[in-house]
Amino acid sequence: MSTSTDGESAVALDETARRFGITLEDYLLPTHGSIRILAENGEIRPVEEQGTAPGHEYPMPELEDLKDAYEALVVGRRVNDQNSALVRQGRMAVYPSSHGQEACQVAAALCLGEGDWMFPTYRDSVAVMTKGVDPVETMTLFRGDWHGGYDPTEYRVGIQCTPLTTQLLHAVGVAHAAKLRGEDTVVLAMCGDGATSEGDFHEALNFAAVFKLPVVFFVQNNQYAISVPLAHQTAAPSLAHKAVGYGMAGERVDGNDLVALLAVLRRAVRLARDGSGPLLVEAHTYRMQAHTNADDATRYRQDAEVQEWMAKDPVTRMRAYLAGQGALDDGEEERIAASAEAVAAALRDGLNAEVAPDPQDLFRYVFTEPTPQLREQSALLADELARTAADSSEEAAR
Amino acid sequence: MTVTTSSDANGNVSTATAQAVRETARESERQSRPAAPVTLAKALNTALADAMEASGDVVLFGEDIGTLGGVFRITDGLTARFGEHRCFDTPLAESGIVGMAVGMAMNGMRPVVEMQFDAFAYPALEQIFSHVAKMHNRTRGAVRLPMVIRIPYAGGIGGVEHHCDSSESYYAHTPGLKVYAPSTVADAYRMLREAIDSDDPVVFLEPKKLYWSKDAVDLDALRAAYDGGSRSGAPGTPHGAAQRAAQRTEGRAVVAREGTDATLIAYGPSVPTALAAAEAAAAEGRSLEVVDVRTIVPLDDETLCASVRKTGRAVVIAETPGFASVASEITARVQERCFHSLAAPVLRVTGFDVPYPAPKLEEYFLPSVDRILDAVDDLQWEA
Ligand SMILES: Cc1ncc(C[n+]2csc(CCOP(=O)(O)OP(=O)(O)O)c2C)c(N)n1
Ligand SMILES: [Mg+2]
Numbered sequence: 017m018s019t020s021t022d023g024e025s026a027v028a029l030d031e032t033a034r035r036f037g038i039t040l041e042d043y044l045l046p047t048h049g050s051i052r053i054l055a056e057n058g059e060i061r062p063v064e065e066q067g068t069a070p071g072h073e074y075p076m077p078e079l080e081d082l083k084d085a086y087e088a089l090v091v092g093r094r095v096n097d098q099n100s101a102l103v104r105q106g107r108m109a110v111y112p113s114s115h116g117q118e119a120c121q122v123a124a125a126l127c128l129g130e131g132d133w134m135f136p137t138y139r140d141s142v143a144v145m146t147k148g149v150d151p152v153e154t155m156t157l158f159r160g161d162w163h164g165g166y167d168p169t170e171y172r173v174g175i176q177c178t179p180l181t182t183q184l185l186h187a188v189g190v191a192h193a194a195k196l197r198g199e200d201t202v203v204l205a206m207c208g209d210g211a212t213s214e215g216d217f218h219e220a221l222n223f224a225a226v227f228k229l230p231v232v233f234f235v236q237n238n239q240y241a242i243s244v245p246l247a248h249q250t251a252a253p254s255l256a257h258k259a260v261g262y263g264m265a266g267e268r269v270d271g272n273d274l275v276a277l278l279a280v281l282r283r284a285v286r287l288a289r290d291g292s293g294p295l296l297v298e299a300h301t302y303r304m305q306a307h308t309n310a311d312d313a314t315r316y317r318q319d320a321e322v323q324e325w326m327a328k329d330p331v332t333r334m335r336a337y338l339a340g341q342g343a344l345d346d347g348e349e350e351r352i353a354a355s356a357e358a359v360a361a362a363l364r365d366g367l368n369a370e371v372a373p374d375p376q377d378l379f380r381y382v383f384t385e386p387t388p389q390l391r392e393q394s395a396l397l398a399d400e401l402a403r404t405a406a407d408s409s410e411e412a413a414r
Numbered sequence: 415m416t417v418t419t420s421s422d423a424n425g426n427v428s429t430a431t432a433q434a435v436r437e438t439a440r441e442s443e444r445q446s447r448p449a450a451p452v453t454l455a456k457a458l459n460t461a462l463a464d465a466m467e468a469s470g471d472v473v474l475f476g477e478d479i480g481t482l483g484g485v486f487r488i489t490d491g492l493t494a495r496f497g498e499h500r501c502f503d504t505p506l507a508e509s510g511i512v513g514m515a516v517g518m519a520m521n522g523m524r525p526v527v528e529m530q531f532d533a534f535a536y537p538a539l540e541q542i543f544s545h546v547a548k549m550h551n552r553t554r555g556a557v558r559l560p561m562v563i564r565i566p567y568a569g570g571i572g573g574v575e576h577h578c579d580s581s582e583s584y585y586a587h588t589p590g591l592k593v594y595a596p597s598t599v600a601d602a603y604r605m606l607r608e609a610i611d612s613d614d615p616v617v618f619l620e621p622k623k624l625y626w627s628k629d630a631v632d633l634d635a636l637r638a639a640y641d642g643g644s645r646s647g648a649p650g651t652p653h654g655a656a657q658r659a660a661q662r663t664e665g666r667a668v669v670a671r672e673g674t675d676a677t678l679i680a681y682g683p684s685v686p687t688a689l690a691a692a693e694a695a696a697a698e699g700r701s702l703e704v705v706d707v708r709t710i711v712p713l714d715d716e717t718l719c720a721s722v723r724k725t726g727r728a729v730v731i732a733e734t735p736g737f738a739s740v741a742s743e744i745t746a747r748v749q750e751r752c753f754h755s756l757a758a759p760v761l762r763v764t765g766f767d768v769p770y771p772a773p774k775l776e777e778y779f780l781p782s783v784d785r786i787l788d789a790v791d792d793l794q795w796e797a
Contacts, residue, residue, distance in 0.1 A: 133521075167556035168520065175552060179544045185510055186545070189517020189525075196473065196499055196523070215537070219510035226505055381551040382589050384558060384613045387712035388665070 026228035027291040029263065038071035044265050046256035047072045050300050051280050052270035056328055058336025066276075072267075074279035083343055085122055085274055086334050087352045092118040092142035093331050094356035095151065098363050099141070099158070103309045107367045109160035112139045116272070116304030119330035120236045122146050123277035124204055127232075127285050133203040135174040135187040139236070140206055144173050151359055152366030159367055162377070180211040184220035184233065191229040191293075202230045202288045204281075210241020212258065213249045224294040225262040231294040232284045233259075236271060238303035243316040259296035271301030272330040275337070302328070375401060449632035454602045455625040457633065458488050461606035462526065464637055466496050469524060472610060474501040476511060476528030476564075485530055486566055486625055512538040512563060516545050519559040519615075526610055532567040532619075533579040533770070546615045547590030558613045562606075567595075568683045568733050569780060570623030572773035578622070579770050580734035582682075585617040586710045586743070592664070593710040595619040597685035599629040601708060603636050605663045612664070621683035663708050667717035673703035676727035676790055679718055679744055681707035684731045684781055691786040702790065710740055715747055722748050723755040727793040729763055731781050736764030758794035 033043035049067040051074060053060060068074065077085075096118065099111040114121050117139070125146035128134060136144050144154045149166045156165025157176060164175030177183035187205035194201035211217060212235060224231045235255050239246055252258055259266030265287075269280040277299060284295040302325040306313040313322075338344040379386055379394040386394065466472045474489055480503040483490030492501040504511050508529060515525035529535035535542075542563065549559050569578040585593045592614050596602040602620070609616035639661055642654010670685060671692050680688040685706045692702035705721050707713065722728045728748055732741040741764045749760050763781045771779045 162552075163554050164552050168553060169557060174520075179540060182513060182541060182545060185513025185541065186517035186520060188510075189514040189519070190521040191517070192514060193518040193521035193523045216509055216513060216540075219505075219507040219513070222505050222507065223510045223514055377554075381553075381555045383592070384550065384555070388715065389712065 029265075029292065032287065032292040033071070036071035042069070042071060044260045044263070046254060046259075046266045046268045046298075050268040050270045051276050052273050053276040053279065054270075054273045054333055054337055056333055058333050058340055060275075060337075067268075074276070074283050077275060077278045077282070079338075079341060079343055081126075081278070082275060082334075083338060083348075085126055085278060086338055086344070087355065088122040088126065088146050089118050089274060089331055089334055090352050091356045091359050092121050092146065094360050095142055095145065095363065098360040099155065100305065100309065102363065102367050107364075108155065108158050110308050110310065111141075111155075111158050112308045113305045114139050114142050114303075116325065116329070117236055117238055117301045118142055119274040119277055119334070120234075120271045120299045120301055123274060123281050124206060124234055126278060127281035128202065128204055129285075129289075131172065131199070131201050132285070133172040133174070133187065133190050133201060135183040135190075135203065135205045136176050137180075137183065137206055137208060137211070138176050138178050139208065140176060143206070144171075144176060145359075147171060147173055149173055151363050155363065155367060159371070161371065162373065163381075181207050181214040181216040181220065183207075185216055185223070187231055188220050188223045188227075188229060191224070191231045192227055195227075195229060200230070200289050202232065202285050202293070204232050204234055204285070206234045206236070208241060209235060209237040209239065209246050209255060210244060210249050211235075212255050221259070221262045221264065221294070221296070225264045228291070229294055230288040230291075232281065232288050233294065233296040234281065235296065235298045236301055237298055238271075238301050240303055240307070240317070242307045242311060243313075245316075254298060256296060256298040264294050264296055265292075266296045266298065268298050268300065271299030272325075272328045272333065274330055274334050301330075449630045449635075451628040452599055452631045452633050453626050453628050454596075454599045454620075455486065455488055457599045457603040457631065457636075458606055458620065459490055459492070460633055460637065461603045461610075462489060462492060463495065464641065465524075465526070465607055465610040466492065466500055468641065471522060471524045472526060473499075473518065473523055474526050474528070475504050475515075477506055477530045478503060479528050484528060486620075486622070488564070488566075488620070488625075489528065508535055508538040509541050512541040512546065515561045515563075516541060516549065516559060519561040520549070520557055524560045524562075524610060526562040526564060529563060529565045531573075531577050531579075532565050532581050533576040535563070535565055535581065538563075539584070542585070542591070542617075543588055547588045550614070551590060559615045560610075560613045562609045562612075562616045562618050564606075564618045564620060566622045566625075567619040568621050568623065569770065569776055570621075570683060570733075572776065573622070574773065578776075580732070580765060582619055582710055582732075583734055583739040585619075586740050590615070591711060592616045593619065594664070594708070595621070595682035595710055596663075596708065597621065597624065597670075597680075597682050597706050599627070599631045600636055601663060601706075603631075603633065604640060604661055605708065607640050608662065608664055619682055623683055624686070627686070665709055665712040665714050667705050667707050667709075667714035669703060669717070669721060670706040671702070671704040673701040673725065675701045675725055676729065676793055677703045677705055677718075677721040677725045678729050678731060678786065678790075679705050679707065679721075679748070680731040681710060681740075683733055687781055687783060688731050688786065691783045691790070694783055695787060695790060700790065707744070713744070713747070715751065718744065718748060719751045722752045722760075726755055726757040727790075728752075728756075728760045729786060729789045729793070730760060731763045731786060733765050733780055735767045736762050737767045739764060758792075761789045761792060763789050 030040045033040045047069045051067045096113045096115040102108040103111045121142035124143040153165040184205045187203045191203040256266035256268045379390045479489040480493045518525045596605045678688040688704045695702045730741045730744045745760045
């Protein structure tokens, strides 16, 4: 292969397939259905119903690990509902809730190592928090502030991105830089089902595959792009099948099954780290609430459909599993609920506090140093504000 | 200072370049050795090589820039010299190129990407407008994007449809982007080095019609001046830093030809045309000053206005369609700042407000010496 950046770390994919004892085609193609481990009642499915196939096997996460993941799941649900309430109370400008998708959110963060990067969308606040960003900082954009809050390089989390799939290329670039330096960083690049129709989705997958980069593309297929169902976005048999056209492996997983998500994503991250990347993982899930508070979901979907997905809830399922394993007693449940409450309280406090933006921040960060023109404009605004302040104090004195 | 170099038949030979050459020669005190003619393309190629040598973080990528050396050969030999991991071809996808550069810059590299032609950069505009221009701002300075987007730009080469465009106004209109447009061989070298060293993203506009223009530039003197005498990538000496600072081009327009009667303001491909016009005017007894803007963003209002206050008259020249353009902006700014020194309204000579014309019609579109001289004649000379 003569690709310029084909470093030593890249592994020929047929070699990877051989390692799993299957053909390249079988390695690249998703399995016949989604990988699913936990049934809706919280029981482990019989192996023959898990959707695995030879060469597509996924080590079961440890129980302790799953307990921690469950806690993050409960916190994530509480955060979603708290934020939706804050929007209703006018304390937040907008919140694209991931209610129903929390298993995906939690798994996206927990599959990564410390030095790994994540490039999230507007819907991935819970994933961002789970990766370690302070909850109030995470919500900066949604409270209507002008900046993204946290420092992406500190947390290795891109600013939540709204122009659909543009962030996937940034993920590719971060991975490329890491690879050129011989670092073993993996980058998780997130997007929704509708976003897979965008041009940058194609360009990002193609670049990642051609340069053999350690990127895991994680698509949360929540069935809708605002109002438009997936059938209107693509004629592909599944979104995971799109991977094959780029020469990367595609996987499908039950997006409401935290156990399966962790198993599949961790394997994908490991493969990417070992030089068999990139990979694409499509998770089947459902957006239980409207696109954002500004949307009216009753205009485009039936309540019966929502009810059907209610029964597949990721939190209930996980709770039942852990309880069944004897890993979750009442005391433990209370502790987890209290920690979720603490995060919710921090959000309420943080988002209730008024932020008085400094108007001069308009100019401060356009460039590393303001240009002479920006200095002039900043002086103009300062003068305007000083005169307004003088006028109002004069008025007060009268 | 008077200029002795005259333009060729196309008005393409750069007298500003000749002057820069003389300045450089003076600075380096090497007048004893006459410099060999160097093309602007060679200066750019040398700047890329020197920047790559100076820092391992500098990586180049784009379409056909590896083995081929780019369709204009600006990256010629760089893959062979620095390896495929430093200068490489990407799949054909301009948004992909710029978007990947954003991620690389976020993660410690200094990517320099090439758009094959100006009008083929447009698929990358979403990345440029929504991310390249905004990343520093939306992260409150936490993320800097030290990246350069090199764009072969503007007309005058008889390019077929979509191969020529004057796209500077789109970039200049977008806050957060720096926009450089060199017009001389010496500036091509200096400005590309500065762009690569800048911690802000730079859109670097390379006038296609000047790629093969030659000037007797002492390239080694320029390189030494930029790197402080060090050619090995070692950090420059304090003396070197001072030398580099003195030669800084960002935000510094330059008087390319001195004159007393009116000021011609131009940048990039229009500078040689302006100089040719000044030369022709001199033959008719009119002394025109030519100011080369060099960096459109940031714009050096001071130098522009100092010249116009001195001469009292100005014509702004640009190939771009004039409506809502960089030329309009410069005109407005000069008028606002120099009104009381002006003997006549500031005029513009720009491309017409039409889609970029086919090669056979291009000569009617581009600002010409005659059109510039006509504008100068209209500057209300009768007392
Ligand atoms: C380039 C671009 N076009 C349009 C939009 C407006 N928009 C925001 S979210 C969205 C739907 C995206 O759906 P999907 O990718 O399925 O993600 P989900 O919102 O369901 O998580 C649209 C059209 C946008 N943000 N960016
Ligand atoms: Mg969706």
